[in-house]
Amino acid sequence: MNIRKNHMRLCFDSKSANESFARVAVSAFMSQLSPTLEEINDVKTAVSEAVTNAIVHGYKDESGEVVIDASLWDDGRVIIDVSDTGCGIDDISQAMTPFFTSQPEMERAGMGFAVMQTFMDDVRVTSRPGQGTSVFMVKRVKGSAK
Numbered sequence: 816m817n818i819r820k821n822h823m824r825l826c827f828d829s830k831s832a833n834e835s836f837a838r839v840a841v842s843a844f845m846s847q848l849s850p851t852l853e854e855i856n857d858v859k860t861a862v863s864e865a866v867t868n869a870i871v872h873g874y875k876d877e878s879g880e881v882v883i884d885a886s887l888w889d890d891g892r893v894i895i896d897v898s899d900t901g902c903g904i905d906d907i908s909q910a911m912t913p914f915f916t917s918q919p920e921m922e923r924a925g926m927g928f929a930v931m932q933t934f935m936d937d938v939r940v941t942s943r944p945g946q947g948t949s950v951f952m953v954k955r956v957k958g959s960a961k
């Protein structure tokens with residue numbers, strides 16, 4: 816049975832200034848698993864994409880709160896859930912298709928979910944239109960082998 820070694824929950828305003836704060840906070844938290852630099856950077860990149868999406872798409876730059884729930888497991892997994900209570904996603908599979916963006920005029924590449932899937936071991940999105948979105952991600956940290 817896997818045991819949860821540590822857990823944290825972070826709630827912050829949907830301001831772009833908090834994107835770097837969020838990725839640094841998560842990387843500092845996961846350092847307890849002795850990850851490699853590459854593993855830290857993978858998680859930072861994925862968290863950045865998810866948090867940016869919550870701010871720019873979920874809340875459309877209006878005010879709201881982004882919540883990051885993160886836990887560390889004794890088998891080396893980092894489980895991160897980034898959620899918002901913003902506008903939600905109508906069609907999740909379309910949203911996750913590479914190059915799809917609902918904001919082409921903002922010069923968004925539509926690669927955020929593809930990046931999350933590349934850098935994390937598992938990515939699951941749940942969303943309800945009008946209620947919000949949750950991006951659940953798992954990274955298996957091998958640097959932690961003991």
Ligand SMILES: Nc1ncnc2c1ncn2[C@@H]1O[C@H](COP(=O)(O)OP(=O)(O)O)[C@@H](O)[C@H]1O
Nearest residue numbers: 868869872873910916917923924925926927928
């Ligand atoms: N938290 C969210 N709330 C609402 N819509 C979202 C959220 N995250 C992603 N989306 C939708 O999914 C699309 C694809 O996201 P992504 O792959 O990151 O590309 P991009 O951010 O460049 O548009 C977005 O354009 C948006 O329509």
Ligand SMILES: [Mg+2]
Nearest residue numbers: 864867868927
């Ligand atoms: Mg994005």
